[in-house]
Amino acid sequence: MTRYVALLRAVNVGGTGKLPMSELRAMCESIGFAEVRTYIASGNVVFESKLSETSVKTKLERRLETYAGKPVGVLIRTGAELAAVLAGNPFRSAAPNRTVAIFLDAPPPADTLASVSGQQTxxxxxxxxxIYVHYGNGMADSKLKIPAAKSGTARNMNTVAKLAEWAAGRS
Structure with a gap:
């Protein structure tokens, strides 16, 4: 069995995509995932499955679409991959609540940095x-736009650390 972390896009953020975490756990269990745990109400779930990453993603996205009546994006990482994201954070000395990893399905395009707009600090x-972003002055007033991040979902480093810990079975 592989331990996976699923990160849902646009769930319980800014009044959109309401999904109780108890419902998310039940959905994951209904499609055969084991040892299911959710973390905070923004669509983070850790579980085990014998399925491949692609199969896990497909099954969960289909189940979520049935529930929500519209597509809900899901980004999947293994526990090892999430640990690597945490270890690879180039802004480790910065405040973890002001640093995010924007998770994507594929590597960021070569022109990612060139297409950024609104960058200040x-x-x-x-x-x-x-894509790692350190918001030195916080996210609230940021005008940063990263077109390559449009289909991704962001988690701050505190959340990434907790999910990596759970995915490693340390909590």
Whole structure:
């Protein structure tokens, strides 16, 4: 069995995509995932499955679409991949609540940094299938736009650390 982390897009954020975490756990269990745990109400779930990453993603997205009546994007990482995202954070010395990893399905396009607009004090770096952003002045007033991040979902480093811990079976 592989331990996976699923990160849902646009769930319980800004009044959209309401999904109780108890419902998410039940959905995951109904499609055969084991040891299901959710973390905070923004669509983070850790579970085990014998299925491949692609199969896990497909099954969960189909189940969520049936529930929500519209597509809900899901980004999947293994526990090892999530640990690598945490270890690869180029802004480790910055406040973890002001640093995010934007998770993508594929590597960031080569023109990712060139297509950014509205950048002020934010620092940006590319990962394997992530874009790291340090919001030195916080996210609230940021005007940063990263077109390559449109289909991704962001989690701050505190959340990434907790999910990596759970995915490693340390909590």
């Amino acid at each position: 934010e620092e940006i770096a590319l990962g394997k299938r992530e």
